[in-house]
Amino acid sequence: MNLAIEVSGLQKSFGEIEAVRGVSFEVARGEVFGFLGPNGAGKTTTINMLCTLARPTGGSAYVAGHDVVHERDDVRRNIGLVFQDPTLDGYLTARQNLQLHAELYGVQSQLIEPRMQQVLEMVDLWDRRDGVVATFSGGMRRRLEIARGLMHSPRVLFLDEPTIGLDPQTRSSIWRYIRELQEAEEITIFMTTHYMDEAEFCDRIAIMDRGEIVVLDTPEALKASVGADRVRIQTDDDDAAIAALGERFDVEATVSEGAVTFFVPSGEEFVPRLFAELGLPIRSVSVSRPTLDDVFMTYTGSTIRDAESDSSAMRNQIMMRVMTGGGRR
Amino acid sequence: MTTATQVIRVSVPRRSWRSEARAIKIVWQREIVRFKSDKLRIVTSLVQPLLFLFVLGAGLNQLSRAGTHGVDLKTFIYPGILCISVMFTAMFSAASIVWDREFGFLREMMVAPIRRSSIVIGKCLGGATVAGFQGVIVLALAGLVHVPYTPVLLLGIFALQLLLAFTITAFGVMVAVRIKQMQSFMGVMQMIVMPMFFLSGALYPVAGLPAWLAVLNRIDPLTYAVDPMRRLVFQHLDISPAARLALDPGVTWWGWRLPALLEAGVILALGLVMLGIAVWEFNATE
Numbered sequence: 001m002n003l004a005i006e007v008s009g010l011q012k013s014f015g016e017i018e019a020v021r022g023v024s025f026e027v028a029r030g031e032v033f034g035f036l037g038p039n040g041a042g043k044t045t046t047i048n049m050l051c052t053l054a055r056p057t058g059g060s061a062y063v064a065g066h067d068v069v070h071e072r073d074d075v076r077r078n079i080g081l082v083f084q085d086p087t088l089d090g091y092l093t094a095r096q097n098l099q100l101h102a103e104l105y106g107v108q109s110q111l112i113e114p115r116m117q118q119v120l121e122m123v124d125l126w127d128r129r130d131g132v133v134a135t136f137s138g139g140m141r142r143r144l145e146i147a148r149g150l151m152h153s154p155r156v157l158f159l160d161e162p163t164i165g166l167d168p169q170t171r172s173s174i175w176r177y178i179r180e181l182q183e184a185e186e187i188t189i190f191m192t193t194h195y196m197d198e199a200e201f202c203d204r205i206a207i208m209d210r211g212e213i214v215v216l217d218t219p220e221a222l223k224a225s226v227g228a229d230r231v232r233i234q235t236d237d238d239d240a241a242i243a244a245l246g247e248r249f250d251v252e253a254t255v256s257e258g259a260v261t262f263f264v265p266s267g268e269e270f271v272p273r274l275f276a277e278l279g280l281p282i283r284s285v286s287v288s289r290p291t292l293d294d295v296f297m298t299y300t301g302s303t304i305r306d307a308e309s310d311s312s313a314m315r316n317q318i319m320m321r322v323m324t325g326g327g328r329r
Numbered sequence: 330m331t332t333a334t335q336v337i338r339v340s341v342p343r344r345s346w347r348s349e350a351r352a353i354k355i356v357w358q359r360e361i362v363r364f365k366s367d368k369l370r371i372v373t374s375l376v377q378p379l380l381f382l383f384v385l386g387a388g389l390n391q392l393s394r395a396g397t398h399g400v401d402l403k404t405f406i407y408p409g410i411l412c413i414s415v416m417f418t419a420m421f422s423a424a425s426i427v428w429d430r431e432f433g434f435l436r437e438m439m440v441a442p443i444r445r446s447s448i449v450i451g452k453c454l455g456g457a458t459v460a461g462f463q464g465v466i467v468l469a470l471a472g473l474v475h476v477p478y479t480p481v482l483l484l485g486i487f488a489l490q491l492l493l494a495f496t497i498t499a500f501g502v503m504v505a506v507r508i509k510q511m512q513s514f515m516g517v518m519q520m521i522v523m524p525m526f527f528l529s530g531a532l533y534p535v536a537g538l539p540a541w542l543a544v545l546n547r548i549d550p551l552t553y554a555v556d557p558m559r560r561l562v563f564q565h566l567d568i569s570p571a572a573r574l575a576l577d578p579g580v581t582w583w584g585w586r587l588p589a590l591l592e593a594g595v596i597l598a599l600g601l602v603m604l605g606i607a608v609w610e611f612n613a614t615e
Contacts (some may be wrong), residue, residue: 054441075440077341091363102339103355104441106348111339118337148437153339166341184336 004029004156004188005050009059015021019045021211022059028153028220029202032182034202035192036296041210043192044084047160050190051081064155077105080149084160086141090134094125094144097133105152115169119147123177139170146177150185159191161196175201189220196292205292209300219292226290226298227268232259233274234283244278256303263294344442352443360422364462371463374421377416378467382406382474403474405576409469409531409556411486412493412551416526418463419494420518422456426603427514446608449502453604456498457491464490477565485561485571492593493554496600500550503607506614525551530559536578538557547582550599556580557589 005027010019020042027033035043048054048158050063052072055159061068064078095116102112121125123143133141142162149157159178162169175198181187191202199205199219206216215222235241241260242253249270253262264270267287288294297303342348362371386403393402429435438448468486471478504521508514528542529551538546546552556579563577579586587595 051440053436073344073442076440077343081440083433083436085433087437089359089363089434089437090432091366096362100355100359101437101441104352104438104443105341106351106442107339107341111337115337115339151339152341237486 002029003027003062004031004064005190006062007050007059008061010046010049010056010061011058012042012049012054013057018211020049023211023213024059025206025213027188029188030182030186032178032189032201032203033191034198034199034205035190035208035291036194036199036205037208038194041208043208046208047158047190047192051079051158052076072323077152078155080152080154080157082142082145082149082162084164086145088141088145088148089135093130093132094120094136095129097144098148101148101151107152113194115151115153118254119150120127122150122180123147124173139166139279142166142170142174142237143177146174148151150181150187153185154187156188156190159189161192163193163195171195171198172325196296204285207296207299214299215295222292223290223293226263226294228263228265228290229270230261230263230288230290230294231267231270231274232261232283232288233285234259235280236283237280240280241280244280248277248279249274250311254301256297261297263298319325332441336444341442346445348442349444349447352441352447353454356438356451357455357458360425360452360459362427364422364459371466373394374417374463375414375466377417377498378410379492381413382410382470385473394573398569398575400566400568400572400576401475402613404476404562404566405559406532407471407474407476408486408562409526409529409555411490411558412529412531412554413463413522413526414467415460415464415490415494416497416522416551418460419438419456419497420501420522422459423452423498423505424511424569425456426452426502426505427508427511430509445611449604449608449611452502453495453498453607456501457495459492460498461487461491464494475566478564479565482561482565484556489558489561492596492600493551495598496603499600499603499607503603503610506607506610525549528552529555529565530580531555534576534578535580543582547580550596552580553587553592553595553599557592560589598605 003026005025008024009022009024010024011018011022012018023042023046037043037044045054045060048057050061052068052075055069061126063075066074066078073271089100096121098116098312099112102116116129117126120129123146125140127329133144136144146159146162149159163174166174169256171279178189179201182189193199202219204216204218205222206213208214217225233241238260242255242306245251245253245260245262249264251262251264253260255261270286271285274285293303294298382403386401386406390402397405426435429438439445465487467492468483468587471483476482501518503519507513508517528545528549530546531551534545535543535552535556560579563573580592581587
């Protein structure tokens with residue numbers, strides 16, 4: 001068995017809302033696999049199904065060789081989980097939290113202590129083992145959760161937004177642990193994130209949008225597939241600029257994050273032509289090599305931040321509708 | 330350092346009755362560890378029962394002297410106080426399941442490769458232990474209300490307290506499983522605990538009640554704990570037969586007085602049924 005995760009046609013709907021619309025992918029053993037997408041794209045729902053916390057409404061998924069629907073316990077024995085929301089007992093010490101986890105998972109008693117030391121040293125919390133969790137900072141708690149997820153030597157570790165809300169320093173140290181872990185324990189890591197710069201650390205990433213995987217490849221291949229530089233210009237009249245770009249250069253431009261944005265094969269050489277031929281005043285211009293942001297934009301038609309404000313606007317609309325009494329005319 | 334490269338591997342065994350027993354044990358231990366670290370709770374949950382016993386008991390004693398045939402009202406309501414102190418603590422223990430849900434810890438237990446029933450059983454045993462301990466504190470006050478410290482009496486009451494603690498925790502968990510917020514649970518608890526206390530006969534003899542009250546009294550689980558405790562206490566008191574008849578008439582079903590053992594059986598049976606319902610409900614939540 002060389003596949004850690006095997007998913008085909010996985011679906012989940014909540015009533016009429018299709019949160020996940022038939023996703024398929026495979027994750028090899030030892031891989032660091034990232035799920036990238038805005039909030040509400042269906043990442044957490046997918047992770048919940050793979051962790052046996054939610055029942056799929058269609059399709060199948062195997063984790064560590066076991067069916068997530070029919071062999072729930074076997075899946076659970078082989079996975080570690082770090083949730084987006086904290087799930088530690090704040091009244092207990094770090095040690096007590098790990099002890100409790102080991103007991104729940106039936107870890108061999110004589111191995112609990114050495115394993116605990118190992119995972120706590122990895123996340124630099126061994127010195128704080130007898131500290132009560134309620135006194136820990138957000139970063140320490142997340143590190144402790146990672147240590148706890150590893151307590152029972154899982155074969156696949158699921159991390160749902162492991163670095164959300166953390167300062168840059170803690171974020172980078174969490175990435176260091178993940179890399180160390182992968183080398184030391186031959187563990188497969190499946191994570192979700194909506195930080196583009198973090199997705200670069202993954203071996204492969206799948207971009208998810210509106211319940212579907214729009215593209216799946218290595219970060220390098222994805223960036224190469226965009227194959228173009230991103231040019232952003234500031235003008236006084238964005239609509240006129242977009243029309244002029246279409247007419248004179250045959251490029252399709254959109255407004256994103258307050259600037260007219262488009263892609264051309266070699267940006268530096270394009271800029272002089274742009275000034276000469278556009279016929280509109282340009283206030284500023286910037287050219288950048290493709291990043292994962294561009295990859296995301298190419299495949300989904302919006303930047304991840306725009307997609308998030310869209311989906312939160314939609315959520316607000318739904319909330320408003322619920323609060324004001326549904327389809328009242 | 331060579332130890333850094335050496336990975337300690339552990340493995341998770343397949344599910345068995347042993348792994349379930351271990352899970353139950355750790356959930357049970359967690360309740361006790363948390364109770365011990367929360368000294369304030371030990372004190373606060375004693376306030377109300379002691380208020381009833383010493384303030385209400387002493388105050389109303391002036392009024393009721395004629396009806397109690399010379400028995401101190403505090404002595405009479407003492408078994409009821411033993412029961413409610415257990416009940417308050419047990420309900421509070423059950424609340425921890427709502428707490429755990431609200432603060433995320435429940436999820437950690439739900440994804441472990443164990444049966445959900447193990448979580449519920451561990452919680453109920455933990456709540457029973459904690460509430461039993463709380464009951465012992467009130468039991469230690471027996472001398473202050475003219476109840477002798479006889480080993481048989483103390484052991485009998487302690488056994489009944491444990492039984493009641495288990496049943497009430499199961500009841501609380503059954504209610505708590507469906508509730509997502511601590512505040513709502515506190516509200517529901519207020520709505521349930523006080524009526525159960527007032528209907529149980531903790532404060533008055535259960536014979537000669539108006540029909541509607543008698544019916545409500547007989548379906549209140551607490552009745553079946555208060556009565557055998559009172560019977561135990563009164564067996565060890567030196568009082569007139571008239572007082573005995575007036576104050577300890579016993580619980581009757583259609584005129585038949587239930588034996589204490591059957592009453593204990595009723596509590597146990599109720600507890601097991603409610604535990605069953607709690608497990609079933611807990612299994613149904615996603």
